[in-house]
Amino acid sequence: MDDAELLFRISRGDEGSFKKFYERFAPRVFRYALTLVRDRYLAEEVVQETMVTVWKSAKNFRGHSQVSTWVFGIARNHARSLLRRAPEIAEEPEGLEERGAEPVDQGERVRKALEKLPALEREVVVLAFYQGVSYREIAEILGIPEGTVKSRMFRARKHLRELLGLESPGPGERGDDAEV
């Protein structure tokens, strides 16, 4: 059953569909939230708030965008609301990786590198590379022009490569850091 069908059933109060929807989206929302709030407990709070909003607002989904775009947009709003209440969290990264110890495997190295990316770049990388969201949908979720999404991705790739000690940039890489 596709996401939109599940959401339609949730709007009619179908508990079974809500559970399926939770199982499908909660891990994705959790990992996305973790890259925003960088604290496991706060990320779980974002999941909880997002799912309660989905249950209450499923009937308002009009199908103009992908269900995932709608869900990540809700999660982002809850995460930003949490960060406004506790702004010190945004400055103290700790969620993706334990602090201090040197990374021992590839996964740890990549998570450390992601952690070091500027928040706006990290968000685009995670949405595109991990969540499979198109640049148009990312623009919708973040409320920014599509060109800005692409330029953030450019800079994020460049920074990630540098942080991971990979090859020098290819043909499309820009030398400047200007945002479109």
Added chain:
Amino acid sequence: MMRKCEEIAELLPWYPWGLSPAEAAEVVLHLFRCPQCREEFSQIQALRKAVSEALDDLPGPSPGVWEEVLLRTNGLPLGRLEMGSEFLGLSLGLSWRGKSAPLFVELSLFGERVPIFEFTGGVG
């Protein structure tokens, strides 16, 4: 008009799933004749794989999160009485929502549950 490498490179992170059919066609044609952009694409694929694997390693939310969600929406199920068959049935249930314990009645039609009545009795 053909796009330049810089413009194609902006689309590469979203090729093929995050582009319009026209954009995807343009990218694939460009990749076919441009070894430099093919190399760039291969690096992007490697980066995407590394990010996906790194985040897949992270655990998901703890099971308690689902229970909290239930408490704030449907309520934690306390008991359910089912009548009829899997094709047509009626269920009577009671759940726990923190400050209330709603009693609900659902009609089951070919495995699909349709809520037809809910009585919320406050106990708090």
